[in-house]
Each structure stands twice: as C-alpha cells, then as structure tokens.
Amino acid sequence: MTRLGFLLDSDSCIGCHACTVACKSEHDVPLGVNRTWVKYIETGTFPNVARKFNVMRCNQCDDAPCMKICPTSALFRADNGVVDFQDDDCIGCKSCMNACPYDALYINPETNTAHKCNMCNHRIEMNLLPSCQIVCPTEAIKIGDLDDPNSEISRIVARDDVAVRAPEQNTKPKVYYRGADQASLDPTRTAIAPDGMIWADTTPQHPTVRTAPHGSSNGSNVDIGVVARTAYTTAHQMTWKEKVSGYLVTKAIAAGVMLVAALMVLMGNGDSQAAVGVIPPMVAGAFLAITGVLLVADLKQPGRFYYLITKGNWESWLVKGAYILMAFAVVCGLWWIGGLTENGGLLQWLVVPAVLTAAATAGYTAYLFAQCEGRDLWQTPLLLPILLAQAVTAGGAAYAVLDVFIDLPSSDAVRWVLLGGVAATAGLIATELSSHGSRHVELAVASMTRGQYATQFWWGGIVVGLVIPAALVLLALFVVSGGTAVALAAVAGVAALVGMFAYEDAFVRAGQSVPLS
Numbered sequence: 001m002t003r004l005g006f007l008l009d010s011d012s013c014i015g016c017h018a019c020t021v022a023c024k025s026e027h028d029v030p031l032g033v034n035r036t037w038v039k040y041i042e043t044g045t046f047p048n049v050a051r052k053f054n055v056m057r058c059n060q061c062d063d064a065p066c067m068k069i070c071p072t073s074a075l076f077r078a079d080n081g082v083v084d085f086q087d088d089d090c091i092g093c094k095s096c097m098n099a100c101p102y103d104a105l106y107i108n109p110e111t112n113t114a115h116k117c118n119m120c121n122h123r124i125e126m127n128l129l130p131s132c133q134i135v136c137p138t139e140a141i142k143i144g145d146l147d148d149p150n151s152e153i154s155r156i157v158a159r160d161d162v163a164v165r166a167p168e169q170n171t172k173p174k175v176y177y178r179g180a181d182q183a184s185l186d187p188t189r190t191a192i193a194p195d196g197m198i199w200a201d202t203t204p205q206h207p208t209v210r211t212a213p214h215g216s217s218n219g220s221n222v223d224i225g226v227v228a229r230t231a232y233t234t235a236h237q238m239t240w241k242e243k244v245s246g247y248l249v250t251k252a253i254a255a256g257v258m259l260v261a262a263l264m265v266l267m268g269n270g271d272s273q274a275a276v277g278v279i280p281p282m283v284a285g286a287f288l289a290i291t292g293v294l295l296v297a298d299l300k301q302p303g304r305f306y307y308l309i310t311k312g313n314w315e316s317w318l319v320k321g322a323y324i325l326m327a328f329a330v331v332c333g334l335w336w337i338g339g340l341t342e343n344g345g346l347l348q349w350l351v352v353p354a355v356l357t358a359a360a361t362a363g364y365t366a367y368l369f370a371q372c373e374g375r376d377l378w379q380t381p382l383l384l385p386i387l388l389a390q391a392v393t394a395g396g397a398a399y400a401v402l403d404v405f406i407d408l409p410s411s412d413a414v415r416w417v418l419l420g421g422v423a424a425t426a427g428l429i430a431t432e433l434s435s436h437g438s439r440h441v442e443l444a445v446a447s448m449t450r451g452q453y454a455t456q457f458w459w460g461g462i463v464v465g466l467v468i469p470a471a472l473v474l475l476a477l478f479v480v481s482g483g484t485a486v487a488l489a490a491v492a493g494v495a496a497l498v499g500m501f502a503y504e505d506a507f508v509r510a511g512q513s514v515p516l517s
Helices: 018-027 065-069 095-099 131-135 152-159 242-266 273-297 317-340 344-370 383-402 411-434 439-449 454-478 482-511
Strands: 004-009 037-045 048-056 075-077 083-085 141-145 175-178 228-232
Touching (some): 004 152, 018 037, 018 131, 065 075, 065 095, 131 141, 152 175, 242 344, 242 383, 242 411, 273 344, 317 344, 383 454, 383 482, 411 454, 411 482, 439 482
Antiparallel strands (some): 075 083
16 A cells, blocks of 8 residues: 655745646636645745745645544545545535645535545556646656655655644644745745735635734734735635534533423422423424534535435544434433323433433534644633533523423522523633633634624623623522513523524634634
C-alpha cells in the first residue's frame, strides 16, 4: 500500500491559476466552488512589499476527520492512501465540511453532494499524473509516495525545510509546502483589507479576521496579530445555520420534559396520569419529530436520510445520534403506554432508561461537535454539561408552560428545576467565556461576544434566555402566588426557550466565523 502525498513548492509558484483551471476542466467543477485554488497574500510595508502564492486543497490526512464524521462512509481511503469520495453514498449532511480544518470540501451545487480534491485518483489508477501537476508551468506541484525513500517528494520532505497547514489539529496531513510564508498557511494571520481583494469583491462567504487595533471597541477583536493582507482567496459558505441551532433546542425540550417526568415519579407523583404519564411523552415525541424534520431538511440529499441506518459508519456521531434518538423514542412510547394504562409499576421501571436516553439525546451533540476538528470553539469540554443543563432548563420551561393548561402535582418543583437549569447554564457559559483556548477559539469567542453575533448573544441568549427567566421564576417562588405565579413561570419558560435558540445560533455561527484557508 502506498501513501501518496503532494509537495507544493511555493518558491516556484507564480500564481497563474493553471492548476485551478485544469482541475475545473478535469472534474467539471461548477462556478463558485473549487477543489484547488491559489491564495495570494501580500507582506511588508511599501516600498518593501512582496506578493506570495500558495495552492490550497485537500490535505489527504492520514488521520482524516472527514472520514470519521461521514455517516455513510461516502468519504473513504483508497488502497493508494488517497482520501476519495463516493457520490452515490453522500447524504449532503455537510458535517465533513466542518470536520475539515482546511476548508477543502464543498457541496457541489449540481449534485448536492460533498466533493473535494481526490488527487485525480481516476488518473493515478491509470498511471497518469494529476491534471494540476501536468499543467503547472514551473513544476511547483509534485505527487509521490511518501513511503518510498527514493521518490522525489520523499527526498524533498526529508532534506528541505517544509511545512504543513494546521499541524496542531494532529490530522497528519500529506500535503507539504516548501518555501511558504507561515502567514499564508495560517488564515488567522492574514486579513482581507477594507478595500477588498485584487480581483473580487468580498462577500459574507469570504470570512476574515477583523483588524481593529489593540483595545479597540469598534469591531469585534482585540489585537489579533495580523501580519499580512489576503489579496485573493475563494469564498466558502457557512454550512450549519438555523436548522442545526433549532435542532439543539427541540431535542433539549424532548429530553428535558422526560427528565422532569422521571423526577415527578421519583417524588411519588407517578399516579398523576396526565401531568406525568401521558402528556410528557407526547410532548417529547412531538419535539423528537420536529428534531427529525430539522435534521432531514438540513440534508442536501434528504431522500437518502435512511442511509444513516442502511450504510451507517459507526465512527460517526451522526449515526450514533440517530440510534440514540430512536432508543429515546421507544422509551417515550413505553412511558406513554404506562401512563395511558395507569401502570405505575411500568413507569417506575422506566425511570432509569428514560433518564439515560434523555441525557444521551441532549448530550450526544457534544461528541458530534467534537468531531468537527475544523471548529475549535466547538471542542470545549464544557459543551456536554452545557447541553445537559440546557435540557434541564428546557424541561422546566416546558412544564412551566404546561402548568397553564393542566394541574401539576408540584408546581414549585418545576420552578426550581427551571431556576436550577438557568443558573447552571449561566455558570457554565461564564466559565467558558473566562477560559482561554486556541487562537481559533479566541477569535470565535470575540465574534460571538463582541462581533457580529454580540447582540444576539447578549440580548437574546443572556438577557432573554437567562436573566429574565431567573427574575420571573424568583418572583413566582417568593413574591406572588396562584394564577399570577403560574403565568410568570410560563412567561419565564417561553423566554428561556427563545433565549436558548438565540444562544445556540450565535454559538453555531460564531464557531464557523473563523477562516480556515
């Protein structure tokens, strides 16, 4: 078995884009997306300036995060070490795009499946060179077997000073750069200037770091160490948006309702048929259904959603999550049967399975996001406890709203659950914001708290989602009573859920706001 890799000689590259054009021609790549492209940066201060070029593409990682997260193994490793893809198996979930630290994948607008550079593997298998290597006028692109010590690429890698992109991600990339400026390999060290790029108007699909000076409050970031200007690069669409944010909230509601129902049983209220036995699993089932609709609707190939089961890759938390949701749905169904038949013994037996599957439903996304190696903000170890705290909040919120329509056996317990969930979430978020992570994390946090998502985060996520619910619940517990307390708690519940979506949406989008290429 061979280990094919690329050597990209930046010292020889003249920025002619022949490789990009050849790639588009070879693979019929549509307009607006690229398998390979040339990035220009400009360094220095006039008159001592320089323009430098680097070819960007899939890094053919030995430890490829895109393969791990792909739920259907549509991304696979060929016998020659190339990470290739199979169109017919792709469901268009876009998870590979967030898993890749190199912005190498895109959704083909004509096939609605994920594509990337595959080294022209169809040519390599016929003992032909990749199209980009053939057309390069300066021979700046070389391909070879990294396990063969006599290959040209192996000799260069062993002898010369070479670099790889994002080595801190530990993906073991097999694309090496000779003579590259480090600023061109780290997109957080370059920025698109306010007057744009040399050949293109910038758009929101051109993510870049802000260049506000140290201590400035006019943008989003403090001194971010930009040392060069991005003169040309390609646009990359944000992949996960409001559907993913909404799914985080809907499954939190489903899980939280059953967690509170289980608490009610443990408190001796299992004989309350409507409030404990029947309505909670119905609410959970409804929000599980909404969760499924959001997940399927976010796919670029929604008709293939069942591939998660029929072609599931068990390394992917998308697949594990699908089975967790199904297991939780089964437990909810059994709980509903127990409540409908007034079988208190069955509910007692189901408490532990309900708590476990509800917690798994709320929390598995932490492991899914952890597989998104390209998004450092999502790698936080606090994400799991935050999701669990949000489930508790959502459960208390849902029950507080139900209290308007049905008699609860313990309204105060529900309010304490809501208050506890809000307090725990606030504490965890405060801890997260006060901690320090990678450069990528710092830029993402700045985008969320001081940049384009700051209003949504502070007014929506914090004020509406945490401060107002806490204040209203405290009033319902200690100041007012009767119908007024019920109404205040219900308003607190609605505010908590609205604010939860605002926070999650800011978190999801800010995580994708930092440029990767």
